[in-house]
Amino acid sequence: MFAVYAAEPNAESPLDSLTIGERPAPNVPDGWVEVSVSAASLNMHDLWTLRGVGIKPDQFPMILGCDGAGTLPDGTEVVLHSVVGDPDWRGDETLDPRRTLLTEKHQGTFAEKVVVPRRNAVPKPPGLSTVQASVMGTAWLTAYRMLFTKSGLRPGQTMLVQGASGGVSTALVQLGRAAGMRVWVTGRTETKRAIAEKLGAHATFPSGERLPERVDAVFETVGDATWSHSMRSLKPGGVIVVSGSTSGPNPGADLQRLFFLQLQVVGSTMGTRDELADLLAFVSEAGISPEIGLELPMDQAQEGFRAMLDGDTPGKIVFTL
Incomplete structure (x- = not known):
């Protein structure tokens, strides 16, 4: 499976750890779903992952990417919620002491396929394009x-x-x-x-x-x-x-x-699954067009990471498949 991943932590030169290549296709645990990724957006969190911040050394190699949009096996278009909470937690998942994000414990969205808990695949409103939807989750x-x-x-x-x-x-x-x-x-x-x-x-x-x-x-x-x-x-x-x-x-x-x-x-940290659903509805109904500063094919991810590291790109950087 094609993927963009961190091969190992590199605090001093994070882009040296960035790797574009093949990774094993994911298994789908009970209660989780497989999403075919269409677009995924870059966040500062991905640079921190390359540096080894917020992730244990034994979690590498780690596919990068917190955000994304794609399709379920039945063709439903979805937006990904990156906060993964404890299944037994009730209430605001951002307050769950055992919560994690995609790319911290679970493989991320910069790949052909990603698996997430079923509740983390939020239906995409028709008023948003896939690229626009891919920037919403973080x-x-x-x-x-x-x-x-x-x-x-x-x-x-x-x-x-x-x-x-x-x-x-x-x-x-x-x-x-x-x-x-x-x-x-x-x-x-x-x-x-x-x-x-x-x-x-x-x-x-x-x-x-x-x-x-x-x-x-x-x-x-x-x-x-x-x-x-x-x-x-x-x-x-x-x-x-x-x-x-x-x-x-x-x-x-x-x-x-x-x-x-x-x-x-x-x-304030991230947001809940319900807040993401409300955000998607608001952006769609209000006709807001998110600022996309750079859109690249995923196999050119190195260029996008360099642009984020240099800090000169306004809005969001998106990779497409």
Whole structure:
């Protein structure tokens, strides 16, 4: 079976571990289904897997890819939910201490076939193309949960997205605009800020620049480099929703501002199967077209990984089969 996989962990030079070749076809356990992959999207998580983060050494070789869309044996088109929980867990699977993701314990989506628990194959709405659907399961689901489950924002309120061009950031811009928020975005370059404006941002600002007024919520995936700005940008009683820390995980907390202005800091990780189904319905009904920065055949995956590592590609990178 054709696949793109990590041969071994390589913390210093992750792309040296990236391998394109043949892997054994998967077995299908009871309660699981086989999906023929049509398209799959790249995430930072895949680079972390190549580095050996979040995966045990004895799990290699590991087929990469958390996200994807494809077809069941009966022809049903599905979108893949990458959070795999304990079968005995009840409730929000992101809170399951034994949860895992595709590529951490189970083989991923960068292959001709992938097997997932039956509930993780979510029907694809007809209003989404396969390529569009393939980006929903990680970055877009993370953005959806941050905005609609965690932030408490109402239409008409102002949201600030720190970072203009990543997968979660572009999803937040498009979802926020479609939901009636006033969307502000920061970005390091004019090019990245222009992308955010094209996607629906009402205003964009250079990273760290003082805003015209304070906002109701800030959406953080950057961490140390933007944290101080995020804290200063909030109205009293406002909320920062955090789902990542790409520039460093230990920013100064600014506790005096936190308690004096009664700010909230809320963590958010991925999303549930039900949230993914709601996200798919919302994107389809709202006519949102996810930003695809690069689309490549899967046998050219090396080029896509290099583009993500260099950080110059806006939106999502998708591999097709």
